[in-house]
Structures are given as structure tokens and as C-alpha cells.
Amino acid sequence: MxxxxxxxxxxxxxxxxxxxxxxxxxxxxxxxxxxxxxxxxxxxxxxxxxxxxxxxxxxxxxxxxxxxxxxxxxxxxxxxxxxxxxxxxxxxxxxxxxxxxxxxxxxxxxxxxxxxxxxxxxxxxxxxxxxxxxxxxxxxxxxxxxxxxxxxxxxxxxxxxxxxxxxxxxxxxxxxxxxxxxxxxxxxxxEQSLPMTRLAGYILEHFQMEEGGAATVFLPEELLTRFEVDPREASGLVNVIDSAVGLKAWIMFIQEGDVIRARLRSKGPVINELAKEYGGGGHPLASGATIHTLEEMAEMKRKLIAICLETV
Ligand SMILES: [Mn+2]
CATH class of the missing domain: 3.90.1640.10 (inorganic pyrophosphatase (n-terminal core))
Structure with a gap:
């Protein structure tokens, strides 16, 4: 080739x-x-x-x-x-x-x-x-x-x-x-701008640690406006929580207009199949998808927890 x-x-x-x-x-x-x-x-x-x-x-x-x-x-x-x-x-x-x-x-x-x-x-x-x-x-x-x-x-x-x-x-x-x-x-x-550095602080303080080593954090639009960070830039912070003890896989949900971008990361459990279920994709340990409702967000979170619990 x-x-x-x-x-x-x-x-x-x-x-x-x-x-x-x-x-x-x-x-x-x-x-x-x-x-x-x-x-x-x-x-x-x-x-x-x-x-x-x-x-x-x-x-x-x-x-x-x-x-x-x-x-x-x-x-x-x-x-x-x-x-x-x-x-x-x-x-x-x-x-x-x-x-x-x-x-x-x-x-x-x-x-x-x-x-x-x-x-x-x-x-x-x-x-x-x-x-x-x-x-x-x-x-x-x-x-x-x-x-x-x-x-x-x-x-x-x-x-x-x-x-x-x-x-x-x-x-x-x-x-x-x-x-x-x-x-x-x-x-x-x-290098990171001051607004991004402050938003990283917010994420570190507010991410939710779930069963099985799954974690999620949601960044709604009004929060991003307050921190003066645009949704696309915010994606760059997906790894800020990665050194938390016990963490296996996580999703950062970022509201962008009418949609919610899901950024999935993992230290072991395969998460790109989950991304594919929502029309996204990527690598086994790093992928993304776009969802539309808070219900889908809750559902994705439950599935992530299940995936983490299955993976020892
Ligand atoms: Mn590449």
C-alpha cells in the first residue's frame, strides 16, 4: 500500500x-x-x-x-x-x-x-x-x-x-x-488559558464517582458561559480527573446548543461500543458521541456503570 x-x-x-x-x-x-x-x-x-x-x-x-x-x-x-x-x-x-x-x-x-x-x-x-x-x-x-x-x-x-x-x-x-x-x-x-484552568477546578470538584469506578460530570451551557469557555474547548479537559484513585472509565457531558457531546475515556473497560450505540465512535479507550436529552445522558451513565462493574 x-x-x-x-x-x-x-x-x-x-x-x-x-x-x-x-x-x-x-x-x-x-x-x-x-x-x-x-x-x-x-x-x-x-x-x-x-x-x-x-x-x-x-x-x-x-x-x-x-x-x-x-x-x-x-x-x-x-x-x-x-x-x-x-x-x-x-x-x-x-x-x-x-x-x-x-x-x-x-x-x-x-x-x-x-x-x-x-x-x-x-x-x-x-x-x-x-x-x-x-x-x-x-x-x-x-x-x-x-x-x-x-x-x-x-x-x-x-x-x-x-x-x-x-x-x-x-x-x-x-x-x-x-x-x-x-x-x-x-x-x-x-498551555491552558485562565478560564480553562478555572473550569478544570470546577470539574475536579464536581465530578461524580459512581459504583465500579465509573465517573461522570455534566457541563451545562450556562456554566460554560459563566466560566467563559466554549463547549469545544471544554472537551480538552476530559482527562483532568484521570488520576483519581479507583477511576476506571468516565464521561464528560458538554452541552453545546441543542446537543450534548459525550466524551468517553477509560483506563481499561472498552467504551467505544457504548459510543457507537449513540451514533459515535472512536478508540476502545477514548471515544465520543452526541446525544440529545438528559434522559439519554442518564441512560448512558447507567450503561457506563454496568460496563465498569463487568470489567474487573
Ligand atoms: Mn490521530
């Missing part, structure tokens, strides 16, 4: 990279990291990274704004995005050829070429592996190294999550050869 992807990259003069909505460092890192590698390796090609601009990730790179016409003869590569509904910038179908590169379960294998590796910690790790396979032909500079490092750090929780393998470390070692400013990168990745 890697050979076929490289052949496609070589065959097209215009290459447009997409990633998912609500981007995280791996979405930006894999998209812009691959874009930077392609551009450095084939300077004559036009390479673009598109999608909604995320202010908190601007330190990683700038999103390109491009005309529709550029898609006409373009290769489109989508990074880090399991399903088409989550692809940022709906023009992804407008190219000549579509490639999916991802590390989430391949529930929706879209595109002409699909390269999915669920054993990879991150899509950024896959991009480093892609580079390594063809390092005679491809060029990786400091900037691509910084982007891919950020993606791997983001998705592995600074190399803490079980998705971190010896392969993750081996490939990451290639990146740290470059002299980019790692402390500055970590500062950018983990």
Missing part, C-alpha cells in the same frame, strides 16, 4: 491534504507533516493543507485557502480521519484520486487507496514510517519533524497511553535528531 501511495504522490502535480474537523495535534501534525515532506521531496509540486482553522493549533502551521479549480487534477489525501462525515472541507471528493491514511478502526474504508494501521499510535507515526520506507527518495526536514513529533506526543498523551509501542519510540527517535525546540513545543501543546 505504501508503494501505491508513493506512486500516486509522484503521479500528481497538485496534492491537497485534508484532516478531520475539531482538529487535534495529530490531525494537524500528520496532514502538515506529510505536506511538508512531499513539498521538500518534490519542490515542483503544488502541495496544500486545507480545513477549518484552529486558533489553538496555529503554532503548528497555517491552513491554506485554495480555489475550487485546484481540485480538478489533484490528488487528495485525508489524514487521521476514520469516516467521511468528519473530513474537514467538503471538497475532498472533488479531486481525481482520494487516499485515506489513518490509524482509527477502519469502519468506513473510503477512497481509491486505503492505508489503515490501527497498531500505530497516531497518524503522524504512520507518516514517519512512510518516510522511513522511502527515505532514499523522500526528504524530511526539521519542520516536518516538529509537526510529526507534535502529532505523536498529542495522540500518545506524551508517550503515556498503551498505544505507545517500541515502534513509536523507534520512529520518534528519528524526529528528535532534529534540533527543533521541544520545550517550546510542549509549552504550546499544554
Amino acid at each position: 505504501k508503494e501505491a501511495i508513493l506512486a500516486a504522490i509522484k503521479a500528481y502535480d497538485t496534492i491537497i491534504l485534508h484532516r478531520h474537523v475539531r482538529p487535534d495535534p495529530d490531525a494537524y501534525g500528520s496532514q502538515m507533516g506529510l505536506a511538508t515532506i512531499i513539498q521538500a521531496s518534490f519542490p515542483e509540486k503544488q502541495v496544500f493543507s486545507v480545513g477549518n482553522d484552529e486558533a489553538s493549533l496555529r503554532f503548528l502551521g497555517k491552513v491554506d485557502e485554495i480555489a475550487d479549480e485546484l481540485y480538478q487534477d489533484a490528488l487528495v489525501i485525508v489524514c487521521d480521519t476514520a469516516n467521511t462525515a468528519r473530513i474537514s472541507d467538503r471538497r475532498y471528493t472533488a479531486g481525481k484520486m482520494l487516499i485515506k491514511i489513518d490509524h482509527h478502526p477502519n469502519d468506513e474504508p473510503y477512497g481509491d487507496l486505503v492505508w489503515v494501521d490501527t497498531s500505530a499510535s497516531s497518524c503522524s507515526e504512520m507518516i514517519v514510517s512512510f518516510y522511513e520506507t522511502f527515505q532514499e527518495e523522500l526528504t524530511l526536514h526539521e519542520e516536518a519533524a516538529r509537526l510529526l513529533y507534535a502529532g505523536i506526543v498529542g495522540d500518545t498523551g506524551r508517550f503515556m497511553y498503551p498505544s505507545t509501542t517500541s515502534e513509536t519510540f523507534r520512529l520518534t527517535a528519528k524526529l528528535v535528531h532534529f534540533p527543533f525546540d521541544r520545550p517550546a513545543l510542549y509549552r504550546h501543546l499544554y
